[in-house]
Amino acid sequence: MSLLRLATRALRPTCSARQFSTPTPGPAKSSNLPLYLGGAGVVGLATYVYLGGSAAPFSTTSAAPAAKPKPEKSALDPTQFLDLKLKSVEPYNHNTSRFVFELPDGGAALSPVASFVAVRASEGADGAPLDKNGNPVIRPYTPISRPEHEGELVLLIKKYETGVLSKYVHEQLKPGATLSIKGPITKFPYKANEFEHVALIGGGSGITPLYQLLDHALADPTNRTRFTLLYANVSEADVLMREELSALERAHPQALRIVHTLDNPPQGWAGASGYVNRELIKAHVPPAELGDKVKVFVCGPPGQVVALAGKKDGMKQGAIGGILKELGYSEDQVFKF
Incomplete structure (x- = not known):
C-alpha cells in the first residue's frame, strides 16, 4: 500500500537486516558469495470549511479552506x-x-x-x-x-x-x-537530479533508508534521475514494504525499476533467485565508466554489505571492496548506509 x-x-x-541473499535474473543460479550474516503518510494538514449564510433564504457560500501553517x-x-x-x-x-x-x-x-x-x-x-x-x-x-x-x-x-x-x-x-x-x-544529503542513475541494493530490513530516498525523490515533479532497486530476501514472506514499492513503480514506470530476488523462491516465482551477484549488477546497474553520473547505495546485513561493497569502518564508509570494486566502481560512486 x-x-x-x-x-x-x-x-x-x-x-540493519538479517541473513539475506543477493541474485541473477531468470533461473536459479548458484553463487560463491559467502552466506550473509545477520545483523531501520498522509500529511495531517488541518483544514476547515466555513459555511456562511446570506440574507437570501437557502443561500450559502463556502469560504476557502484555511490551511494550517506547516x-x-x-x-x-x-x-x-x-x-x-x-x-x-x-x-x-x-x-x-x-x-x-x-x-x-x-x-x-x-x-x-x-x-x-x-x-x-x-x-x-x-x-x-x-x-x-x-x-x-x-x-x-x-x-x-x-x-x-x-x-x-x-x-x-x-x-x-x-x-x-x-x-x-x-x-x-x-x-x-x-x-x-x-x-x-x-546519513547522506540527497540532492535532486545530482545523478543520472541511482542504483539501490538492499537486503531485508535494510530497505527502509532506500525506500525513504525513493519516496522522497520520486515525489519531486522535477525529478529526472532513473532508479533501479535490487532487493534481496530469504523468502517471499520476508519482503518488506512490497506494496509501497510496487505503488511507486506503477506511478513512475519510466523512473523506477525494481528487481526482487529470493534465497528460497516459491514455485512460479517470476523474480530472480540467489544472491545479488556480478551478473545481476551488470544486467541492471549502469557501468562504473559513467563516473559521477551514477551512484550506488547499499544497505543490508553486514555480510551482504561486505560482499558487495567492502566492510564499513565503524560510522565511516571504509574502503571500497567486494563485487562493486571488482566491477570498477570507486569509493565516490558507492555509499554504504
Whole structure:
C-alpha cells in the first residue's frame, strides 16, 4: 500500500537486516558469495470549511479552506533523546511490525533525506537492554513515515533473536509506553537530479533508508534521475514494504525499476533467485565508466554489505571492496548506509 494509505491506518533500522541473499535474473543460479550474516503518510494538514449564510433564504457560500501553517522545526531533537509515547503496533509479517509513535505537540519529524533516528529504551523502563558496560543499547532506524507527516513517527522494526533492542521493542513495548528517540541525523544529503542513475541494493530490513530516498525523490515533479532497486530476501514472506514499492513503480514506470530476488523462491516465482551477484549488477546497474553520473547505495546485513561493497569502518564508509570494486566502481560512486 502507499504511504498515503499507510497513514490513514494509523500509521524510513537504518541499515540493519538479517541473513539475506543477493541474485541473477531468470533461473536459479548458484553463487560463491559467502552466506550473509545477520545483523531501520498522509500529511495531517488541518483544514476547515466555513459555511456562511446570506440574507437570501437557502443561500450559502463556502469560504476557502484555511490551511494550517506547516511546521518549520522538527518535533524531534538531534542533540538529545526524547521519550515518545507508543500509539499503536501494526503487525506486518511473521517477525516485523510497524510501531507508531506520537510526536510532541502534533509536530512533524522533518527528517532530511537520507536520515535516521537513534533509539533506546526510556530511562528506568523495566527490562531496558544494557550493553556490557551498563549503558543503554542504542540502535539506528530509518522512519518510513514521510518527513512532513504531522503527529506521528512510524518505524518498521524487525525482530531478531540476537537483537537485544528489537526483542525488547517487540516483546515488552506496549501502546501507552514510551521509547527514547533522538534525531533526525543525516546519513547522506540527497540532492535532486545530482545523478543520472541511482542504483539501490538492499537486503531485508535494510530497505527502509532506500525506500525513504525513493519516496522522497520520486515525489519531486522535477525529478529526472532513473532508479533501479535490487532487493534481496530469504523468502517471499520476508519482503518488506512490497506494496509501497510496487505503488511507486506503477506511478513512475519510466523512473523506477525494481528487481526482487529470493534465497528460497516459491514455485512460479517470476523474480530472480540467489544472491545479488556480478551478473545481476551488470544486467541492471549502469557501468562504473559513467563516473559521477551514477551512484550506488547499499544497505543490508553486514555480510551482504561486505560482499558487495567492502566492510564499513565503524560510522565511516571504509574502503571500497567486494563485487562493486571488482566491477570498477570507486569509493565516490558507492555509499554504504
